[in-house]
Amino acid sequence: MRPPTRRRSPRTGHRPGAYVAMAAAAGLLAAGCAGGGSDAPASRRTPAPPAALLQSSAEPGPHPFTASTVLTSDSSAAHRPSPRAAAGAAAAAGAPLRTVDGATPGLYGGTQSLASCDVEQQVRFLTADTAKAEAFARAAGVSRTGLAQWLRGLTPVMLRADTHVAGHGYREGDAVPYQAVLQAGTAVLVDAYGAPRVRCTDGNPLRTPAEGRLPVTQRGSAWDGYRPERVIAVHPTVRTLESLILVNVVNDTWLERKVGTGGEQDRKPAVPPAYDPEERHVADGPVPDGGRVAVPPPAAPPPPPPCPRCRGRPARPRRPCRTPRRPTGRNPTGCWSGRWERTGDGAASRRTPLSARGR
Numbered sequence: 001m002r003p004p005t006r007r008r009s010p011r012t013g014h015r016p017g018a019y020v021a022m023a024a025a026a027g028l029l030a031a032g033c034a035g036g037g038s039d040a041p042a043s044r045r046t047p048a049p050p051a052a053l054l055q056s057s058a059e060p061g062p063h064p065f066t067a068s069t070v071l072t073s074d075s076s077a078a079h080r081p082s083p084r085a086a087a088g089a090a091a092a093a094g095a096p097l098r099t100v101d102g103a104t105p106g107l108y109g110g111t112q113s114l115a116s117c118d119v120e121q122q123v124r125f126l127t128a129d130t131a132k133a134e135a136f137a138r139a140a141g142v143s144r145t146g147l148a149q150w151l152r153g154l155t156p157v158m159l160r161a162d163t164h165v166a167g168h169g170y171r172e173g174d175a176v177p178y179q180a181v182l183q184a185g186t187a188v189l190v191d192a193y194g195a196p197r198v199r200c201t202d203g204n205p206l207r208t209p210a211e212g213r214l215p216v217t218q219r220g221s222a223w224d225g226y227r228p229e230r231v232i233a234v235h236p237t238v239r240t241l242e243s244l245i246l247v248n249v250v251n252d253t254w255l256e257r258k259v260g261t262g263g264e265q266d267r268k269p270a271v272p273p274a275y276d277p278e279e280r281h282v283a284d285g286p287v288p289d290g291g292r293v294a295v296p297p298p299a300a301p302p303p304p305p306p307c308p309r310c311r312g313r314p315a316r317p318r319r320p321c322r323t324p325r326r327p328t329g330r331n332p333t334g335c336w337s338g339r340w341e342r343t344g345d346g347a348a349s350r351r352t353p354l355s356a357r358g359r
Contacts, residue, residue, distance in 0.1 A: 052164065052179045054220035057186040058201065063169030063176060065136055066125035066203030069118040070187045072111050073158060096212055097164055099235040102194015105245035105254070105273040106282050107234065108157035109185075112248055112255055115262030116187040117156040117200035123148045125203060131173050139168040139175035140197060140205040153260045154189035154197060157246060161283040162231045164214055165196060166207040175205070179215055181231055183223055192259050193236035194244065209233060230283040245269055247277040 055061055057073055100107055110116060126133045127148055137144040163182050168175040182188070182199065188206070189198035196206050214231055246255040254277065256269040 050179050050215055051217040051219045052181050052215040053167075054218055054222055054226070055167075055180050055182055055186075055199075056221075056223050057183045061167060061169060061180070061199065061202040061204050062178065063171040064202030064204060065132055065168075065170045066122065068201050069121045069125070069203065070116065070200045071118055071156075072114050072116045073185055073187050097214055097231060097233045099212070099233045100161075100282060101235055102190075102237045103241055103244075104194075104282060106160060106247050106277055106280070107194070108190065108244060108246050109160045109249045110157050110246040110255060110257060110263065110266075111250055112266045113263045115156040116158050117189055117198075119151055119154065119156060119189065119262065122189075122198065122200070122203060123151050126151070132170060135170055135173065135175045136168075136203075136205055139177070139207070141207070151189070151198070154191055155244060155257060155259050156200070156262055157188060157190050157244065157257070158249065159184050159186045159188060159196070160247060161281070162226060163196065164209055164231050164233045165199075166209045167199065168205045168207075169202075170204075179209065181214070181218070183226075190244070191236075192240040194241055195234050195236040208236060232283055243269075245273065252277045 053062070060068070126136055133147055134144050137147050140147075140150070142150045159182055161184050163184075163186075165180055165182055167178050167180045169178060170176070182196075187200040188196040189200065191197045195208055198204070199206055212233070214228055241259050243256050243258045246257055247253075248255040254269050254272045256267050257263060258265045
């Protein structure tokens with residue numbers, strides 16, 4: 001006979017630790033479901049808008065391309081009060097920027113016969129490093145082989161208003177874009193369309209910002225007199241310019257500088273603006289009628305004198321003859337008629353001069 005076996009109770013077949021593990025897992029699932037809205041994947045998160053870097057006129061930018069090539073600057077431009085600064089309405093950051101055409105008189109300043117940047121030094125800095133030259137050319141939108149010629153075609157000037165630009169720094173062999181607000185008085189190089197393209201303090205290439213609004217967030221230290229509502233953005237002109245109407249920062253007079261020169265051909269403009277530089281600032285508002293004195297159109301040429309044989313009607317301009325001949329006494333015009341006539345002896349036809357008819 002088999003010995004009796006003891007039956008195991010169903011409750012004793014389960015371990016107490018299993019219930020603890022199952023309870024912990026349920027708690028984690030419940031917590032995950034409750035907080036699922038805040039733990040969204042990083043790819044679904046809305047990227048934060050870029051912050052605008054406030055750059056003073058003498059401060060090097062982030063990751064500069066080259067050393068400074070500044071020769072002259074206007075440190076008093078940022079502290080110089082505008083005649084209508086207090087009358088402007090305050091606008092918060094993020095509002096639409098006021099764009100100014102690149103040909104606006106007084107948009108830039110300069111010193112007569114003196115360049116604000118050393119263009120040749122800028123060319124030497126960039127051409128000495130092939131990697132920097134390629135990164136700079138890509139950011140500026142030009143070819144590397146034509147970079148030196150492009151730089152020599154720029155005009156050194158100074159900003160007269162705080163300007164929003166799209167800058168590019170050099171890091172790890174590539175150009176890194178960033179948004180910036182350049183302080184008034186900053187030395188820059190301007191292209192033939194009146195747009196700033198190079199910041200001379202650090203050699204960083206500049207472009208026109210794609211967004212027409214100033215970023216809400218800003219980083220960096222603000223300078224005295226900085227007001228977001230007075231920040232402008234330069235809009236390139238449609239056609240190339242031959243010269244720029246600057247403000248002489250020494251005596252606040254008008255100065256005309258030929259595009260692509262460093263001041264050696266500066267002169268007083270032949271057609272100055274209709275106002276003085278101290279009467280209107282570029283950051284105050286649009287300049288009516290382009291800001292230049294209206295020049296009357298040239299007078300029409302006088303009518304030709306009346307013909308004595310035309311009964312008071314104006315004489316018609318004489319058309320040049322189609323078959324010129326040497327003038328004679330009877331034919332001072334030297335022209336032959338357009339009609340073919342046959343000679344009396346039946347020879348070949350020939351053209352008879354006007355003076356020979358009726359003889």
